[in-house]
Amino acid sequence: MSHTVVSLKTYIATFVSLMVLLIITVVVAYVDLGELNLAAAMAIAVLKAVLIILFFMHIRYGRKLTWVFAGAGFFWLAIMLIFVMCDYATRH
Amino acid sequence: MPEPDAAHAHQFESFEQQRDADTTGMWTFLATEVLFFGGLIVCYTFGRFSFPAAFEAASHHLYVGYGGPNTAILLCSSFTMALAVRSAQLGRRKALVGFLIATVLFGIGFLVVKGFEYHTDYVERLVPKWHFHWDGPDAGHAELFFWLYFVLTGLHAVHVTIGVVLLSVVACLGWKGKITAENHMTAEISGLYWHFVDIVWVFLFPLLYLIGHR
Amino acid sequence: MSHEPENYLTEHSVRSWLLTTDHKRIGILYLLSIVVYFAIAAAAAAMMRLQLLQPNNDLVLPETYNKLFTLHGVLMVWFFLIPSIPAVLGNFVIPMMIGARDVAFPKLNLLSWYLFNIGGSCALYAVICGGVDTGWTFYTPYSTTYANGHVVTMIMGVFIAGFASILTGLNFIITIHKMRAPGMTWFRLPLFIWSLYSTSIILVLATPVLAITLLAIAVERLWGVGIFDPNLGGDPVLFQHMFWFYSHPAVYIMILPGMGVVSELITCFSRKRIFGYHFVAFSSLAIAIVGFLVWGHHMFVSSQSVYAGMVFSILSFIVAVPSAIKVFNWTATLYKGSISYDTPMLYAFGFIGLFTIGGLTGLFLAAIAVDVHLHDTYFVVAHFHYIMVGGMVLSFMGGLHYWWPKISGRLYPEMMGRVAAAVTFIGFNLTFFPQFLLGYLGQPRRYHAYPPEFQVFHVLSTAGASILGVGYLMPLIYFLWSLKWGKRASDNPWQATGLEWQTTSPPLRENFEEIPIVTKEPYDYRPEDDPEHEPQAQPQHA
Numbered sequence: 008m009s010h011t012v013v014s015l016k017t018y019i020a021t022f023v024s025l026m027v028l029l030i031i032t033v034v035v036a037y038v039d040l041g042e043l044n045l046a047a048a049m050a051i052a053v054l055k056a057v058l059i060i061l062f063f064m065h066i067r068y069g070r071k072l073t074w075v076f077a078g079a080g081f082f083w084l085a086i087m088l089i090f091v092m093c094d095y096a097t098r099h
Numbered sequence: 100m101p102e103p104d105a106a107h108a109h110q111f112e113s114f115e116q117q118r119d120a121d122t123t124g125m126w127t128f129l130a131t132e133v134l135f136f137g138g139l140i141v142c143y144t145f146g147r148f149s150f151p152a153a154f155e156a157a158s159h160h161l162y163v164g165y166g167g168p169n170t171a172i173l174l175c176s177s178f179t180m181a182l183a184v185r186s187a188q189l190g191r192r193k194a195l196v197g198f199l200i201a202t203v204l205f206g207i208g209f210l211v212v213k214g215f216e217y218h219t220d221y222v223e224r225l226v227p228k229w230h231f232h233w234d235g236p237d238a239g240h241a242e243l244f245f246w247l248y249f250v251l252t253g254l255h256a257v258h259v260t261i262g263v264v265l266l267s268v269v270a271c272l273g274w275k276g277k278i279t280a281e282n283h284m285t286a287e288i289s290g291l292y293w294h295f296v297d298i299v300w301v302f303l304f305p306l307l308y309l310i311g312h313r
Numbered sequence: 314m315s316h317e318p319e320n321y322l323t324e325h326s327v328r329s330w331l332l333t334t335d336h337k338r339i340g341i342l343y344l345l346s347i348v349v350y351f352a353i354a355a356a357a358a359a360m361m362r363l364q365l366l367q368p369n370n371d372l373v374l375p376e377t378y379n380k381l382f383t384l385h386g387v388l389m390v391w392f393f394l395i396p397s398i399p400a401v402l403g404n405f406v407i408p409m410m411i412g413a414r415d416v417a418f419p420k421l422n423l424l425s426w427y428l429f430n431i432g433g434s435c436a437l438y439a440v441i442c443g444g445v446d447t448g449w450t451f452y453t454p455y456s457t458t459y460a461n462g463h464v465v466t467m468i469m470g471v472f473i474a475g476f477a478s479i480l481t482g483l484n485f486i487i488t489i490h491k492m493r494a495p496g497m498t499w500f501r502l503p504l505f506i507w508s509l510y511s512t513s514i515i516l517v518l519a520t521p522v523l524a525i526t527l528l529a530i531a532v533e534r535l536w537g538v539g540i541f542d543p544n545l546g547g548d549p550v551l552f553q554h555m556f557w558f559y560s561h562p563a564v565y566i567m568i569l570p571g572m573g574v575v576s577e578l579i580t581c582f583s584r585k586r587i588f589g590y591h592f593v594a595f596s597s598l599a600i601a602i603v604g605f606l607v608w609g610h611h612m613f614v615s616s617q618s619v620y621a622g623m624v625f626s627i628l629s630f631i632v633a634v635p636s637a638i639k640v641f642n643w644t645a646t647l648y649k650g651s652i653s654y655d656t657p658m659l660y661a662f663g664f665i666g667l668f669t670i671g672g673l674t675g676l677f678l679a680a681i682a683v684d685v686h687l688h689d690t691y692f693v694v695a696h697f698h699y700i701m702v703g704g705m706v707l708s709f710m711g712g713l714h715y716w717w718p719k720i721s722g723r724l725y726p727e728m729m730g731r732v733a734a735a736v737t738f739i740g741f742n743l744t745f746f747p748q749f750l751l752g753y754l755g756q757p758r759r760y761h762a763y764p765p766e767f768q769v770f771h772v773l774s775t776a777g778a779s780i781l782g783v784g785y786l787m788p789l790i791y792f793l794w795s796l797k798w799g800k801r802a803s804d805n806p807w808q809a810t811g812l813e814w815q816t817t818s819p820p821l822r823e824n825f826e827e828i829p830i831v832t833k834e835p836y837d838y839r840p841e842d843d844p845e846h847e848p849q850a851q852p853q854h855a
Contacts, residue, residue, distance in 0.1 A: 080133030
């Protein structure tokens with residue numbers, strides 16, 4: 008599956024982006040964006056996770072099947088989160 | 100009955116098939132791990148949705164000075180892990196072992212920092228039911244936040260510990276020359292596990308330390 | 314057995330069994346374990362039925378009654394039904410059906426058996442120490458705060474057994490993806506494989522949520538603080554959400570494999586191709602996926618929001634569609650088939666009828682207004698026993714009879730088999746049909762006493778249970794009898810097409826002399842004039 012040897016450059020670029028994103032997320036937390044603070048923090052976290060999954064975990068070079076397997080866990084977590092929170096959000 | 104040859108286990112037809120099975124198996128396991136942590140994430144979301152003020156106030160008692168550097172440590176460990184797998188693919192034995200040891204050391208570093216942090220939390224009486232003390236309003240829900248904090252980070256720390264042991268074993272195997280360019284699955288699937296543990300922390304850090312505006 | 318050709322049963326030492334990584338032997342180990350758990354759980358049920366013979370019987374104390382139904386539920390759900398078809402029959406036949414030598418991870422497979430039994434021992438230890446009276450659902454705050462007894466030990470048992478489930482599911486998924494023989498494409502897979510693949514998806518994605526929920530209960534009970542505790546502003550309904558996120562899909566773990574077995578039986582014993590292969594295959598996947606979206610129908614009378622209840626109700630109606638598709642397809646397969654009434658087929662017929670009743674009464678319960686009346690009554694008890702016993706146990710028995718010649722290399726006595734199937738069917742209906750009426754009349758479940766006007770139904774039910782017990786004991790006796798005195802089975806006694814019938818009975822250690830090459834769809838049965846079926850595969854050298 009991952010016969011591809013990923014170039015050193017790609018790994019370094021990924022790592023640097025991750026560190027930069029970490030700094031951004033901490034800095035943003037000290038700026039008052041109201042509701043947007045949560046959105047920003049989660050967006051950055053998702054971006055970081057995607058970078059790790061795509062490059063460090065070689066999904067980008069893997070087959071479709073691996074994409075499905077990697078996505079399934081998150082998809083089912085989303086089901087649980089959305090349904091449970093819809094219940095709480097629509098209570099009176 | 101065909102003799103099992105040395106390259107792959109007896110139930111497989113080819114080495115390629117075994118590689119595929121191992122990697123896909125690890126991904127399946129990671130999907131179960133997502134839902135394992137996911138249950139707690141649902142609890143957390145419920146708490147944060149229902150008691151936003153208490154959760155924000157409680158979160159401000161955690162130190163970004165611990166959580167931030169610890170995130171950096173884990174990201175570094177993921178980087179060295181990726182390089183270790185690359186070295187394995189290229190058959191560079193010494194580089195493989197070196198990067199694995201670096202990853203293990205980062206992992207231990209994370210646990211040490213976490214230990215100091217837990218100690219600070221204890222001194223500041225933030226451990227639920229253990230001399231827990233809260234000055235602000237809504238002490239009950241703040242305690243709930245710390246319950247989630249300890250369960251989530253505790254489970255994560257257990258995973259880091261398992262990873263440290265696992266990678267130490269892989270490093271030994273690498274040193275003995277058991278991991279070659281053709282047969283580097285052990286390194287690769289342990290790497291997948293380690294990166295996953297990193298991803299969990301990538302979410303825990305903002306969820307626990309960076310609630311609202313500090 | 315020294316004069317027999319070498320097969321997977323040839324080696325006899327205890328060590329060769331306890332350290333085996335052979336999927337067939339692990340299947341047998343699971344069979345032995347679940348028979349033990351089933352016997353204990355059935356004994357608990359028998360005690361309950363005896364207690365309920367009279368309105369205010371004092372055979373057991375009220376507390377003991379609570380412990381009995383908890384024991385019955387926990388053991389039957391986690392230590393019998395969930396491993397029954399997947400871990401016993403699935404383990405035994407999946408690799409053979411797809412033309413593999415073993416599952417993808419044989420050592421993990423053995424590990425799951427050990428985990429399963431460690432979990433089972435924990436649960437039994439909790440029972441011996443005094444028992445647990447929370448019911449199998451462990452509802453909070455009763456389980457976390459008020460219940461006496463060994464809740465944490467019991468929970469740890471289920472927690473550990475959960476990992477056995479996860480590993481089994483993982484093993485099956487990877488095996489089905491990666492271990493298929495040459496030519497065994499997805500649409501040449503027997504439908505049993507499709508149903509177990511769908512089951513495995515649920516095992517893998519739902520069980521971790523149960524694990525973390527149980528862990529949270531244990532922590533809450535020991536530590537005294539937690540998210541389910543209403544005194545701290547936590548929410549017991551959150552527990553119900555998380556519990557049923559697992560436990561509703563788990564209901565499909567307990568029926569999908571049965572549907573797979575029935576698809577095999579119906580085609581084989583009516584000598585016909587399955588009607589609508591793709592529909593049956595994809596309906597399994599649909600049940601697995603939509604089954605994740607309906608859990609809130611267990612919570613209509615909790616404080617769940619009305620809107621969530623409505624959505625869950627509609628989705629629950631939708632999940633009935635794929636099940637109905639299967640029933641229609643089986644019926645259409647039977648149409649104009651040359652049907653033979655062998656024992657496995659009798660169980661399959663029983664399955665279709667009882668599953669249909671169980672499924673349709675499920676729709677009553679999925680309607681919010683009706684559920685308010687029927688919630689927590691015997692109607693619910695009858696409904697899920699029609700699925701669990703009428704569905705899963707009957708199909709398990711059907712599958713066990715069908716594959717018994719392959720498993721043991723011996724034939725069971727056919728006449729006894731038919732009688733046992735009939736006795737089981739009659740006993741089952743006599744036990745549980747009165748419970749529909751009881752529930753509709755308003756008798757709540759989980760009570761040790763009841764108003765005298767309900768007595769006639771309870772007496773019928775207890776009488777039925779004793780007949781059902783005979784129906785279970787008969788196969789136990791004649792299966793054991795057949796091991797020594799049964800006639801030797803040929804390789805393919807049913808003239809079936811699947812790959813598992815193309816190896817010897819009992820199979821070789823690694824299933825096949827050489828891996829077969831699959832050239833055909835799975836159910837190429839030739840009915841009337843041509844009794845010679847076409848096997849699904851050719852040997853490699855042909």
